[in-house]
Amino acid sequence: MLDLVPQLNHLHIILASASPRRKELLERLGLKFIVQPSNFDEDLDKSSFPDAAAYNVATASGKLDDVRRQLVKDGVPHDIVITCDTIVVPCDDLSVILEKANTSDDASRMIHRLAGKSHFVYSALVVYFAALDRTVVRIVQTEVEMAPVSAATVAAYVAHPEAWKGKAGAYGIQDLASSFIRGIKGDYYNVMGFPVCTFCEMLQETIAAHPEILSTTQE
Template sequence: MRKIILASASPRRKELLEQIGLEFSIMPSYAKETYKETRPDKIVEELSALKAIDVADRLDDSYIVIGADTIVVADEKILGKPKDEKDAFLMLESLQGKTHQVYSGVTLVVSHGDKKIIKRFHEKTEVAVAEMTKEQIKAYVATGEPMDKAGAYAIQGFFAQYIKGIVGDYYNVVGLPLAHLMKEMHVFLS
């Protein structure tokens, strides 16, 4: 049986995999996150591959490495993690009252004898945010929750009160499209 390794220190991804009962280890990637792609779907695939391959290169056993990356795109602009509270405020101000996209890329690196099989895919979810006052945005930023999240919010946290609706995979917005992941992994688990 192959070991499953999550190439991420993200507590949200860890919780999601635990939620579905997957047995796995965590080995964070130390790869520098740079990309050449320009389309959001290709950027997250490139970054997830970078992370998964970095971890797989440190292994010599039978394994499945899961690398993932999530970005938020609003008005064709990529919103990463905020640098500070002011940056978080500006990101949230740009999201309020509008619909934006969340992309998660996932790469599986699977040992197969002397070879590695690499499978990359992505998921896209549309997220509609309610209108927010400046005071509401400031209060949310003050919770500290936005500071380590792409787009400066956590759909599963305090920010849930501002989510008007989503089209697509909820878990993708949290950080890992579980149904798509398990569909792709199924062939390697049997």
């Protein structure tokens, strides 16, 4: 995909996410884009979905639809709109979905729930291509093993809100939580919240099938 970056940078690309990690990872690819956060309420009824992956996709799709409506309303050109939603699911109970921690109690509860066990990190990537009027969806799953964590360590951890606030499962693998992440099976960047390789494959494959994407720019 890297060979396409110069051409992609002639398009109007929107990142429909306020996540600083997603912004950073896209910037590392050399892409030029505008950040347009979604106002979508992530409060869908989890019981109405057959599994966590379906819920994950529905939430990401809701974010994308919300941002697209705003872009159209404001007359903002958008050739490609990118969004992603990340959740954490304990391997021992796939019906449990852990989203963003917003309070220290949330963070403490989530870390105690995950400590000493393995869990899955799911990210739903949803990318809209205006030239096709079509979205492409991919789900990425990574298994993470967390070491046992004492109550004292959890208390010390939650005293640093920057390490867990607004993060699925109450941790960022690249931050303080690295001290109790024993190992992973799968994409490290998925655990950060944006599966870079899968995103690049999505663009590469979609553009290979529809090269007109690179020559169609909204005014």
